[in-house]
Amino acid sequence: MSVSPQAMHEALREPWHSLHRQRQGVSFGVWVFLASEVMFFSGVLLLYAMYRILYSDSFATAARESNIWFGTINTAVLLTSSLTMAVASEGARAGLRRLTLWCLLITALLGLTFLVIKGFEYREDITEHLIPGPHFKLPDPTAQIFWALYWLLTGVHAVHVTIIALVALFNFQAWRRLRQLTSPAFEGLALYWHLVDMVWIFLYPLIYLPGRSG
Amino acid sequence: MSGLQQEEPTTASAIWRSTIPVWLVLMALLTATLVLSYIPMGKFNTVSAIGIAVLKALVVALFFMHLKRPDPLLRLTGAAALLWLFFMFSLTLADVLQRLPPTQPGTVTPLEHGSMPSTGQRAF
Amino acid sequence: MSEVTFDGAALPTKERTRSYLTEGHTLSSWLFTTDHKRIAILYMAALTFFFFVGGLAAALIRLELFTPEGDLLSADGYNRAFTLHGVIMVWFFLVPSIPVTLGNFLLPLMIGASDVAFPKLNLTSWYIFMAAGLLAVYTILVGGVDTGWTFYTPLSTAFSNSHVVTAAGAVFISGFSTIATSVNFIATIHMLRAPGMTWFRLPLFVWALYTVSIVMVLATPVLAMVLLLVMAERVLGIPFFDAARGGDPLLFQHLFWFYSHPAVYIMILPAFGVISEIVTCFSRRRIFGYSFMVYAMLWITVIGFMVWGHHMFVSGMSIYASLVFSFLSFIIAVPSAIKVFNWTFTLYRGSVAFDSPMLYAIGFIGLFTIGGLTGLFLAAVPVDVHVTDTYFVVAHFHYIMVGGAVSAFYGGLHYWWPKMTGRLYPDGVARFAAILMFFGFAFTFTPMFIMGFLGMPRRYYTYPPEFQIWHVLASSGALLLAVAYLMPMAYLGWSLFRGQRAGDDPWWATGLEWRTTSPPPKENFFAPVRVDNDPYEYHPEDVGPHHEHKEPFRTQGEVG
Numbered sequence: 057m058s059v060s061p062q063a064m065h066e067a068l069r070e071p072w073h074s075l076h077r078q079r080q081g082v083s084f085g086v087w088v089f090l091a092s093e094v095m096f097f098s099g100v101l102l103l104y105a106m107y108r109i110l111y112s113d114s115f116a117t118a119a120r121e122s123n124i125w126f127g128t129i130n131t132a133v134l135l136t137s138s139l140t141m142a143v144a145s146e147g148a149r150a151g152l153r154r155l156t157l158w159c160l161l162i163t164a165l166l167g168l169t170f171l172v173i174k175g176f177e178y179r180e181d182i183t184e185h186l187i188p189g190p191h192f193k194l195p196d197p198t199a200q201i202f203w204a205l206y207w208l209l210t211g212v213h214a215v216h217v218t219i220i221a222l223v224a225l226f227n228f229q230a231w232r233r234l235r236q237l238t239s240p241a242f243e244g245l246a247l248y249w250h251l252v253d254m255v256w257i258f259l260y261p262l263i264y265l266p267g268r269s270g
Numbered sequence: 271m272s273g274l275q276q277e278e279p280t281t282a283s284a285i286w287r288s289t290i291p292v293w294l295v296l297m298a299l300l301t302a303t304l305v306l307s308y309i310p311m312g313k314f315n316t317v318s319a320i321g322i323a324v325l326k327a328l329v330v331a332l333f334f335m336h337l338k339r340p341d342p343l344l345r346l347t348g349a350a351a352l353l354w355l356f357f358m359f360s361l362t363l364a365d366v367l368q369r370l371p372p373t374q375p376g377t378v379t380p381l382e383h384g385s386m387p388s389t390g391q392r393a394f
Numbered sequence: 395m396s397e398v399t400f401d402g403a404a405l406p407t408k409e410r411t412r413s414y415l416t417e418g419h420t421l422s423s424w425l426f427t428t429d430h431k432r433i434a435i436l437y438m439a440a441l442t443f444f445f446f447v448g449g450l451a452a453a454l455i456r457l458e459l460f461t462p463e464g465d466l467l468s469a470d471g472y473n474r475a476f477t478l479h480g481v482i483m484v485w486f487f488l489v490p491s492i493p494v495t496l497g498n499f500l501l502p503l504m505i506g507a508s509d510v511a512f513p514k515l516n517l518t519s520w521y522i523f524m525a526a527g528l529l530a531v532y533t534i535l536v537g538g539v540d541t542g543w544t545f546y547t548p549l550s551t552a553f554s555n556s557h558v559v560t561a562a563g564a565v566f567i568s569g570f571s572t573i574a575t576s577v578n579f580i581a582t583i584h585m586l587r588a589p590g591m592t593w594f595r596l597p598l599f600v601w602a603l604y605t606v607s608i609v610m611v612l613a614t615p616v617l618a619m620v621l622l623l624v625m626a627e628r629v630l631g632i633p634f635f636d637a638a639r640g641g642d643p644l645l646f647q648h649l650f651w652f653y654s655h656p657a658v659y660i661m662i663l664p665a666f667g668v669i670s671e672i673v674t675c676f677s678r679r680r681i682f683g684y685s686f687m688v689y690a691m692l693w694i695t696v697i698g699f700m701v702w703g704h705h706m707f708v709s710g711m712s713i714y715a716s717l718v719f720s721f722l723s724f725i726i727a728v729p730s731a732i733k734v735f736n737w738t739f740t741l742y743r744g745s746v747a748f749d750s751p752m753l754y755a756i757g758f759i760g761l762f763t764i765g766g767l768t769g770l771f772l773a774a775v776p777v778d779v780h781v782t783d784t785y786f787v788v789a790h791f792h793y794i795m796v797g798g799a800v801s802a803f804y805g806g807l808h809y810w811w812p813k814m815t816g817r818l819y820p821d822g823v824a825r826f827a828a829i830l831m832f833f834g835f836a837f838t839f840t841p842m843f844i845m846g847f848l849g850m851p852r853r854y855y856t857y858p859p860e861f862q863i864w865h866v867l868a869s870s871g872a873l874l875l876a877v878a879y880l881m882p883m884a885y886l887g888w889s890l891f892r893g894q895r896a897g898d899d900p901w902w903a904t905g906l907e908w909r910t911t912s913p914p915p916k917e918n919f920f921a922p923v924r925v926d927n928d929p930y931e932y933h934p935e936d937v938g939p940h941h942e943h944k945e946p947f948r949t950q951g952e953v954g
Contacts, residue, residue, distance in 0.1 A: 099619030198640035204632035261319035368712035
């Protein structure tokens with residue numbers, strides 16, 4: 057590893073005695089937090105599962121109103137950002153400064169792209185009257201439940217995507233050498249980003265794919 | 271991480287060589303799930319959609335999140351989350367699937383009440 | 395004489411008088427600290443405030459219930475009072491209580507570390523808690539919420555005219571504080587144990603903190619989501635639990651209780667740990683069945699997530715699910731019973747001293763047993779159908795949470811007070827307060843079992859005159875209980891200024907936390923820690939203690 061002892065010393069924090077152990081600790085801590093994030097989404101996914109079992113036809117009808125293009129492109133964007141984030145994290149571990157900085161930047165930009173596309177999608181959904189309420193587009197009241205879940209699921213997921221602000225921050229800190237590449241923060245943030253991607257991997261077939269063959 | 275020192279890639283090209291194939295697999299799975307959703311297969315549509323999602327998630331977890339490395343603690347943490355998910359879903363299904371029809375939501379038609387929203391306007 | 399592995403009195407004066415309390419006297423040295431001991435004190439201050447708020451709400455309730463008519467509060471006012479009591483006591487007092495005060499202070503000490511794994515995250519979790527608390531206080535000031543601490547739909551989403559969103563928001567934010575603390579604890583216990591501190595040498599308090607952190611980290615997010623759903627439905631009108639649009643209000647209850655049942659284990663598991671520490675020290679005995687104590691806590695951690703439906707037997711849930719949950723609820727009584735047996739067998743033939751921490755612990759064992767047994771009654775579906783939503787249930791959970799968890803909290807506070815502050819308190823007054831608490835508690839909550847069984851519903855502020863005798867008994871008991879809770883605040887506060895200075899190990903205990911000065915220095919130990927022995931080696935393995943004098947005992951580790 058092409059890292060100076062000084063760089064390792066700066067990244068070490070109380071009460072850890074070795075950087076290796078600290079990195080292990082941060083990874084483990086983030087994994088535990090990811091378990092809690094899985095449980096967070098599981099609550100609303102439980103609702104989705106129960107209602108889909110009860111109202112499978114109206115869910116299929118309601119899901120057909122979603123925009124498959126926005127959804128699929130966004131999925132591709134997020135999967136690619138996972139690639140660049142993984143490369144950034146590996147690059148930080150290997151001490152490859154330029155690779156890390158560029159890949160962090162691209163990850164942040166891809167995350168921003170996701171949010172922008174989502175914004176356009178939301179605008180379309182609003183003009184199509186796909187907000188549950190008295191002016192809802194479809195006549196079946198249970199279809200409103202699908203769209204209620206859509207807004208909540210994608211909204212909460214989008215809030216998680218805003219973690220790209222941290223990606224940008226770490227990128228800036230690494231660029232200005234305020235944060236050493238040996239810091240466990242890059243691996244930790246990468247793990248979190250992959251979870252955000254994984255949540256979307258499950259949201260995609262639940263929101264955009266039902267009823268397409270009907 | 272657990273003491274078994276894997277051969278970590280140390281050059282940029284090595285890193286790309288270990289990650290781009292994973293990305294290609296993910297893109298292929300995305301294409302597959304999109305195409306399959308347009309083919310009428312009945313119940314199997316849902317199975318394939320969720321199944322492919324599970325595969326994608328597994329690929330991300332194993333390769334991007336390094337679960338392929340033999341670290342029992344991290345694998346156990348990931349497995350714990352899944353186990354708890356199972357608790358939540360199975361016991362709730364025990365309720366929802368076994369309720370008598372009149373107590374099942376949506377089986378009793380609500381009275382006609384026009385466009386009045388059932389949530390009122392009041393203090394936060 | 396004990397094998398002394400650390401002698402604070404032998405340290406040079408400058409080291410002896412230096413402690414985490416003397417490192418910096420400015421406000422910012424406290425508000426920007428990353429020292430787990432100072433953060434524990436910060437939490438203690440916040441929790442004391444919330445204990446008062448919740449206690450005032452309880453006082454309002456018990457005052458109102460002196461008479462059968464609704465004379466003190468309006469119906470709506472009473473709803474807000476019991477909601478306030480529940481919300482504050484559960485989320486802003488009991489759930490954090492032992493873990494964030496005693497846990498934060500003692501965990502690194504007990505495993506031989508110099509701090510928790512992520513000290514800055516620790517401070518952040520305090521700030522998150524304070525933000526949540528601020529929102530809760532705001533909610534109270536603008537009029538409160540009337541849905542009950544359980545936020546049931548459709549009342550909370552569609553019909554309530556109170557401040558549901560801010561209340562739910564406050565609880566939502568406090569959840570992040572809980573999750574942050576538990577991630578910290580899990581990482582600390584896995585990765586920062588001193589050399590020689592293997593998993594089965596950990597004190598049971600550390601095991602308790604570990605298991606409670608697992609429960610917290612997996613259960614709290616579900617609460618966060620369900621409250622988010624309620625807030626979204628209320629603010630945006632989108633139907634998650636709206637029956638008119640095909641929604642199912644019962645799904646709210648499933649998600650809510652999926653958290654709130656493990657929440658009661660969050661409230662009791664740390665108490666189990668505290669009791670194990672106290673009972674061993676004050677009976678001069680090794681714990682009976684250490685590994686079963688550990689397995690029992692792990693069993694509770696797992697099965698605790700599979701019993702939530704026993705809160706929903708009368709809700710319209712399917713009979714099949716009711717039977718499954720009832721069966722699992724019977725099973726989960728077993729590990730708690732194992733623990734009660736083991737504490738009892740630890741006391742048996744022990745050299746028991748009745749210092750105030752021990753009085754709280756013995757009170758705990760009795761009251762928790764009664765609470766637990768009545769839980770078994772409630773797990774039986776037919777019995778539950780009769781007593782659900784009556785005072786029987788109220789009595790059951792107060793026996794566990796107040797007779798159990800709060801007693802353990804006070805016991806732990808009295809046990810570790812000398813370590814945390816370096817001061818001793820007057821033990822005579824302390825013993826009196828502990829006994830007063832026991833009797834006050836009994837007077838308050840035993841009548842509730844009776845009137846609940848006779849039909850007195852909960853959350854009602856008027857009642858038929860035949861229940862008045864029970865309510866008067868309960869309210870009078872509550873007065874005694876209030877005095878018993880206030881007394882320790884008085885003499886513990888007094889001890890900070892006039893109390894006799896404590897040595898490093900005033901109770902002659904085995905744990906690592908006693909192998910440093912009272913109060914400890916910022917870095918916890920004066921030299922690297924090495925652990926050689928099992929916990930609680932108060933006597934040799936095959937020989938019981940004599941009754942006449944303090945036996946030689948082996949401390950857990952070497953310092954230096």
